[in-house]
Amino acid sequence: MNLSNQGVAFDLARSIWETIKSLNSEQRDEKLSHYYNKLLAGRTSVSWFECEGLGNLKEQIIQKEHVNPFQDKIPYTERDLTTTPVLRSGAELDESTYYLRFLYKDGTRRIMGEDIEVLPTTNTATVYVNEETEMIEVRAKPDEALKIAEVVAGYVRQQITLNKYNFLAPFGSNVDAIADALDQGRLYESKAFPETWIETFSDQENEAIVNILSAIDQYYENEQIDLLQEKLDEASVVLGEELLTSPFIAIILAGMGNVGLKVDESDLRSTVFYRLLSPYLQTSGGYIKFNVEIDNMNKEFSIQVGVDSKSVYFRSNKTTEEVIKEIRDKVIQV
Numbered sequence: 001m002n003l004s005n006q007g008v009a010f011d012l013a014r015s016i017w018e019t020i021k022s023l024n025s026e027q028r029d030e031k032l033s034h035y036y037n038k039l040l041a042g043r044t045s046v047s048w049f050e051c052e053g054l055g056n057l058k059e060q061i062i063q064k065e066h067v068n069p070f071q072d073k074i075p076y077t078e079r080d081l082t083t084t085p086v087l088r089s090g091a092e093l094d095e096s097t098y099y100l101r102f103l104y105k106d107g108t109r110r111i112m113g114e115d116i117e118v119l120p121t122t123n124t125a126t127v128y129v130n131e132e133t134e135m136i137e138v139r140a141k142p143d144e145a146l147k148i149a150e151v152v153a154g155y156v157r158q159q160i161t162l163n164k165y166n167f168l169a170p171f172g173s174n175v176d177a178i179a180d181a182l183d184q185g186r187l188y189e190s191k192a193f194p195e196t197w198i199e200t201f202s203d204q205e206n207e208a209i210v211n212i213l214s215a216i217d218q219y220y221e222n223e224q225i226d227l228l229q230e231k232l233d234e235a236s237v238v239l240g241e242e243l244l245t246s247p248f249i250a251i252i253l254a255g256m257g258n259v260g261l262k263v264d265e266s267d268l269r270s271t272v273f274y275r276l277l278s279p280y281l282q283t284s285g286g287y288i289k290f291n292v293e294i295d296n297m298n299k300e301f302s303i304q305v306g307v308d309s310k311s312v313y314f315r316s317n318k319t320t321e322e323v324i325k326e327i328r329d330k331v332i333q334v
Helices: 009-021 025-035 053-064 142-154 174-181 202-224 226-244 250-256 274-282 321-332
Strands: 042-051 086-092 097-112 118-129 135-138 185-195 257-260 281-294 297-306 309-312
Touching: 009 025, 042 097, 042 142, 053 086, 053 118, 053 274, 097 142, 118 142, 118 185, 118 202, 135 142, 174 185, 174 226, 174 321, 185 274, 202 226, 202 250, 250 274, 257 274, 274 281, 281 321
Parallel strands: none
Antiparallel strands: 042 135, 042 309, 086 097, 097 118, 118 135, 185 257, 185 281, 281 297, 297 309
């Protein structure tokens, strides 16, 4: 493009977009075609929604907007934007799949100078629609995804049938199973909370639990089984029969809030500690590394799976459409 390489990254990015905007449609398509798989991907959270009646969504959008967003951008003014998303443009992939781009206000920012000025901030979100499978894929923060999906469903008056797709259900809400579904999927970090909940331990009960662990350590030092038995019996009296009906590991974990486990290289599931604790933990999320073939090369990417939010966070700025499609095909399975 013969652009200056002086300045910071933002200056170069602005120069690129200004140059692209000055091109005609054919020239613009030629320039951007080499990066089609990156433009609308990148680091992002993704949620999926089921919605009935999407078979004529594209027609309804064109009819209600009075502008064909797949041919021209829908005009807007900054001052008229609200927190309700509005459609800006669209791009067709084939007869039944396409992208939609939305604009909305999402907060404020403060500018510090001689005075403090508070200005609203504008955000954009990408939606991938598949009319055949009646699935809406929203690339935005989980708490913003629903309102964007509602606008899409509103074009066909199907807000009542809109439902966030629980892709975890076929996997038994088990992040381990999702890792297994991916190419060389490896769980490297897990977030969980204890399945057994005990509101509080008394000081005596806390001391008894510590004594049990200490007694086991001492046994391996002195190999005095009678002393170990004595310590265990003393702790049993304090803890009581009702508490001891639960496995001892579950009792230890019950006094904790969230439990996080992480490894750097290997699969977390291969570690002794994870195998020991996982039967007594309820997963709230996990981080998975997996491979995707892009341009005939295997590349590693990572995602964060949110159990409560029913969303996937793609952690790399280098995330491409192929990576999102890999999750769509093997995890979302629609």
